[in-house]
Amino acid sequence: MSSNWLDAVAFDADGLLPAIAQDHRTGRVLMVAWMNADALTETAATRRAVYWSRSRQRLWRKGEESGHQQIVHDIRLDCDGDVILLTVEQKGGIACHTGRESCFFRRLDGAADQAEWVVTDPVLKDPKQIYK
């Protein structure tokens, strides 16, 4: 068990760090979730994205319910060691639980006090059809 590469990873006080998933072809940022050491270790071993669900307090193998797995191409670590960046192939083309490609489907339009969040992305699949 000489997992020295894990020593470079700076988990926070809760044993977690944020992980970004980015589409390996388009570069689009798909989502951000959290990982603990187990999630990161399993992600590296299986090349499937595994996160830590803070709401459910358990490992979340992305796609376990939806089928929308993420096949991991690259795993990167930032300079401070406290953020992970995955490049992934997003199965089904849907990363977001709302049925959209990306969780970042709202863009701030307009200036200052008049600004508002505008939805820029269509729902590709009804969440009721994703999570049966």
Next chain:
Amino acid sequence: MSSNWLDAVAFDADGLLPAIAQDHRTGRVLMVAWMNADALTETAATRRAVYWSRSRQRLWRKGEESGHQQIVHDIRLDCDGDVILLTVEQKGGIACHTGRESCFFRRLDGAADQAEWVVTDPVLKDPKQIYK
């Protein structure tokens, strides 16, 4: 002061949320830092990335020392409202304090216990020349 767009933003217990900066041309993820409401408001108003420095406990106008400002093209919010994604023009082509383009300059290579972080990016400018 009808900044209703801020109401959709879910800051954490410390009043912060992570913000990703992504190159608007290449899609490369450059860095992740933190924002509080003031940082996000100023970012939206000035279209220059402003973060909250947790180490210095003050607003950090990116580039204030290095000159490596980030001109903000898009501001996006994720489905849970707790992560910001900026697409930016990175002045000087250097986002990282190590003098590299991106903070994500380490990639995990190899399998399981033999894996290691490999530096994939050159230092473009000596940090001692950036922070005088």
